Amino acid sequence: MAVALRKVRSATTFSAFELILIAPVFMALGVARLAILILPFRLYARVLGQPAGLDVETAPVSDSAMARARAIGKVVRRTARITPWQSVCLGQAMVAALLLRLAGVPYCGYFGVAAARDGAETDPLSAHAWVRVGHWNATGGQDVRRYAVVMVFKHSPRHGG
Template sequence: MKKVRRKATSFLRQPGFAKRWLPLLWILLGLSRMTILVFSFRRLAPHLGNPVGISACIPLLTPQQENKAAQIGQAIRLAARYTPWVSNCFPQAVTARLLLGLYGIPYSLYFGVMRDPSTGEFKAHAWVAAGRVAVTGGYGFNLFTVVGCYTSLSQNA
């Protein structure tokens, strides 16, 4: 009973935006995960944005857009904590891309790899940036080498 009360209190302390979007984001994270599992990356990539290769370009935003991007990131991370399926960086990035697109906020979605120094294994990561805001996945530039970037902006912009 204490656990339920604690979780309810924690939920009530969340910002209104996160509380309103939580049910839909929970579903979107599940659909994103299912899409990733069912479709090849080649079929999914055209829906991620405009491919710009390995260019690390981050679109500039207005302060209002940055605030909304931060709210979106916070809401996605909250919903991801409560999914019974894996909602790691890739489903979160796909979901962030959908929501940022819905709000008309320019974004860049990055894919990166790194070699773990202790095991020698390769690790992959996906993250979304909008202006100065790391929407999902943190600032992957610190550890990961960018191997692909998709942006909401056209290449001619």
């Protein structure tokens, strides 16, 4: 009960933009979580964009596109913290990719693996997903260097972002 109250209180600190998006992002994170749990990856991977080479770079973005990306990344990360289920990096990446695509912002979605940190996990490998716009990670944190990229998805809007 205390956790639920803390999460509700946290939601009261959202900006007007975040409040507009919190309900759809909350629902999208739930759908993403359900998809991750019950569907094979190949069925929901297309949400992330088109498969691309491992060495692909994200497209340069305008200041206005970067502002949209920062706002979208922030609302996805903040909403993920208040869901009653685990909104892990993959679900956040899926929702951010969808919103960035709708906003006309170019991005790349990355999947990486790394050796698990000392005793931090039972699995010897740690997997991570993140979405990058320009040189900034909209989701997944900024310190992703420890992960070897194994898969990349890209979205480049026709109008250039």
